[in-house]
Amino acid sequence: MENEVNNHKHEEKRRGRRIHHASERSGRGEGAKTFRRGRALAFYEKLKVKQETLKKQLESPELQSIQQVIAGELKATEAIMNDFKAAFELDEISIDDYEKKER
Secondary structure, three states, X not given: OHHHHHHHXXXXXXXXXXXXXXXXXXXXXXXXXXXXXXXHHHHHHHHHHHHHHHHHHHHOXXXXXXXXXXXXXXXXXXXXXXXXXXXXXOOHHHHHHHHHHHO
C-alpha cells in the first residue's frame, strides 16, 4: 500500500514537470517569431533604401541613357516590396515602429 502511494506521488511530479516544460517550450516560440519578424522588417528596410536610390537615379541627368532600365528596376523593387509586405503581414505601423527603433 505504501509503495502504491509513493508511485502515485512520483507520477504526479513527473506529470507536473511535463506540463511545465511544455509551457516553457510554447513561450520560446514567441521569441523566434519576434526575431523572424525583425529580420523581415530589416530586409524590407533594405528594399526601401534600394527604392529611394533608384528614384534618385531616375532624376539624375547622367543616367538619362539608361532611364528605362532604372524605371524597370524600380517597378520590380516596388512589386517585391508589396508582395513581401503581404506575405509577412507587415503593416505600416510595424514598419514605422521598426524604423523608429533603428534611429
